[in-house]
Amino acid sequence: MIGYLRVSTDEQANSGLGLVAQQETIQRYADAHGWNVVWHEDAGVSAKSLDRPQLQAALARLRPTPNHRDVDGIVVAKLDRLSRSVVDFAGVLELARARKWALVAIDLGVDTSTPTGELVANVMMSVAQWERRVIGERTSAAMQAAKRQGRHMGRVSTLLRSTGDRLLILRTTLTLAETAAQLNCEGLATASGAQWSADTVAKAQKRLQRQGSASEA
Structure with a gap:
């Protein structure tokens, strides 16, 4: 050990x-x-x-x-x-x-x-997941309320190139969940500054691959 x-x-x-x-x-x-x-x-x-x-x-x-x-x-x-x-x-x-x-x-x-x-x-992980979901729901509710009032809320976010490169490297050998866990362990945040999940890794990978294809074209 x-x-x-x-x-x-x-x-x-x-x-x-x-x-x-x-x-x-x-x-x-x-x-x-x-x-x-x-x-x-x-x-x-x-x-x-x-x-x-x-x-x-x-x-x-x-x-x-x-x-x-x-x-x-x-x-x-x-x-x-x-x-x-x-x-x-x-x-x-x-x-x-x-x-x-x-x-x-x-x-x-x-x-x-x-x-x-x-x-x-597992209980600790469940609590952490619950905490992230509650924060996400509150943020979403606030943004919807602002939208109904005609106000803009939030910002355009961009994933750091170094983080994107690291994600693509990890995905060559790791699953979506393993990649998310490793990025979180390394302290690398998503474009919005949040923690990674398998879903956000999949979405980011698709965006990065589309950007790579567009660059080559």
Whole structure:
């Protein structure tokens, strides 16, 4: 298993106390489950996004095909060491489920290698999905109300070229759902700044392919 460690300030990184406490917690849990641990550490890095060098290295190590990877999952002492965003965490959970590796947050009892932990993870994912849908419905209602009143609401949005290129690369080997999860894990937003889903990936891919065809013509 990958043991992931993170502290957010240089002072914490220099003292080493926060990192030691996390490592000890993970090691005790690993010993109780008979796991070997390899360590990835982001010192002095915020959890405001998933764009962290060692976290991305850990996720890259958890390749899509189980037979081609040397680790079975990732474990953190506390959920906030991995992410402070429920939506980001849900994205990592979706990626773990799609690629069939274990995700463990010891403080919450989330351990997708066990039936109970998987249940807790699924509940968290459902809550995150519900939250996104409620926000979407409220936004849609507000826009419809503005439209009835003759007011323009919203803006023309454009997907970053780098994000579009990354999406097309991922789609060569991943499913729509896996691509959405990976884009969310990498902190790459949709054109409107929202999280990716299988549906938005499919729509964006079609637009990008149409644009590519038009350019070639």
